[in-house]
Amino acid sequence: MAYRAGAVMRDMEFMQFHPTAFYGKENPTLLLTEALRGEGAYLLDDAGERFMIGSHPRAELAPRDVVVRHMKRVFDRDKTDHVWLDARHLKCDFLRERFPTVHNGLKNRGFDLCTQLIPVAPASHYYIGGVLTDTWGRTTIPGLYACGETSSTGIHGANRLASNSLLEGLVFGERTVRELNRYLAVADPAVRKVRLDLSDEPREGNDPAVVQKGRATVGQVMIDLCGMVRNHGDLDKARKTLTALRRSLAAPGLDVAELELFNLLTVAEHMVATAALREESRGVHLRSDFSERDDAHWRCHSLVHRNAITGELVVETSPVEGSSGAKDASAGKGSR
Ligand SMILES: Cc1cc2nc3c(=O)[nH]c(=O)nc-3n(C[C@H](O)[C@H](O)[C@H](O)COP(=O)(O)OP(=O)(O)OC[C@H]3O[C@@H](n4cnc5c(N)ncnc54)[C@H](O)[C@@H]3O)c2cc1C
Incomplete structure (x- = not known):
């Protein structure tokens, strides 16, 4: 809504994933707190190996983005989409008392934290980017x-x-x-009045089935092509699919689900555009084709705003406070 009103958005490529959400079809799903690993729970691959040992000096207690990156490595290597959380070696009374929500939540899902391996996968958790x-x-x-x-x-x-x-x-x-x-x-x-682009005229909008399908498409595109680890080819496909979806939709009416779809689509477009722009890996933004941090070019924020005349999405960079900014910010400047 703020973007449509003309506000500048910043750092929209930075979506933090939590490494250990309960693996399943639920959305939102149960989060298995980091404190479990803090108390000594392990992360295992299908072969029962603690894959974080040797991957980072703090093993399972490595920062979130590091754990997520290694989970993705295991997924690719083992052709799977989840790993296992193992708390079986911890005392059951302690687990029940210290983690009642997780313990009961798992029980309701047919799992016993004390005696069973728990399937886990990363889940999108916190959006670092937002309205500047x-x-x-x-x-x-x-x-x-x-x-x-x-x-x-x-x-x-x-x-x-x-x-x-x-x-x-x-x-x-x-x-x-x-x-x-x-x-x-x-x-x-x-x-005091801020204008949004909602028309005063009643508009017919889109069929609910179209809205539902559109929402599923946005979700799938973002999971498959703009998730934990990104690359140019996937991001380009994501951009094309989102553009095609937007073109296929009529202007929204005033139905909440429909407006939510348009808002989700807008945020997805921002995330894809800025993730494609930032050709490096930094913090929670991981690129398999640019796997290193590159301060020389990308020590900067990404900015997104809407061109007031054409309505086009404009992507730019701006210096990080206290630094001279990207050496070559113009290299990443573009209108998308
Ligand atoms: C499972 C989970 C666990 C977390 N654990 C922690 C933690 O331990 N520590 C921590 O610091 N952070 C944690 N976070 C993150 C933290 O909870 C969120 O970042 C924080 O709650 C965000 O607060 P907020 O008020 O900005 O947004 P929200 O809590 O999302 O509130 C936004 C509100 O705006 C309302 N709203 C939306 N659209 C409209 C509209 N058009 N008109 C009117 N109202 C609207 C929504 O209904 C909602 O009530 C966790 C997040 C998750 C998902």
Whole structure:
């Protein structure tokens, strides 16, 4: 909505995956907290090997992106889509007491944390990118504020540390309200209105079956082609599929599911465009074709906004505060 109103979005390629969600068809699924590995649970491949040993000095306690990267390596090697969490060597009373939600959640799904291996796979968990704001919640549109997960203050860098989002909500929620009160006291009511591109005219919109199918397509494209580890070929396919989907849809009516599809599609387009732009691996953004971090070219933010005249999506870069920015930011500049 903020993008449609003309706001600038930042770092939209940075989606954090949590390594250990319960593997299954549920969405959302049960999250198996990192504290389990903190207390000594292992990650095993199909052969029962602890694949994180030798992969990182902290083994299962490596940062999220590192664990996810090695899980993906195991998936590709073993032609599978999940690994196993093993807490069988920990005391059952302790597990039940320390992890009641996980223990009961698994029990309801037919698994016993004390005696069985638990199938796990990474799940998208936290969106680092979002609506560009300053530290007072101000977006690039006067009178439009954002805070929490939907915003991009820059505090998470390219790889949020666990628990920082609740802190973010507390800190920036309070600051945004303070700033908003100040703004409302001085702003001219005439300039307070932010325009979205929702038509006042009733529109027919799309058939619910088309909306449902479109939503499934966006989800599948993002899982298959713009997930944990990306590459140019997949991202190009993703871009083409999303473009074709958008072209196939009529302008939305006022149905919630339909508007959600358009919002999801917009965010997916941003993620694909910026993931394709950033030809390096940094934090949670992993590229198999550019597997190293490249400060010389990509120590910068990505920015997305809508061209006010053509309505086209514009992708650019901007320097990271306190650095001279990307040496060659223009190399990554483009209109997509
Ligand atoms: C399983 C799980 C576990 C997590 N554990 C942790 C943790 O331990 N520590 C931590 O720091 N973070 C954790 N996170 C991340 C953290 O929970 C979120 O980042 C945080 O809750 C985001 O808060 P928020 O208020 O910004 O957004 P949300 O909590 O998503 O709130 C946004 C609200 O806006 C409403 N909304 C949406 N669209 C509209 C609309 N058009 N009009 C009106 N309302 C609308 C939604 O219904 C929702 O209530 C976890 C996330 C998940 C998924």
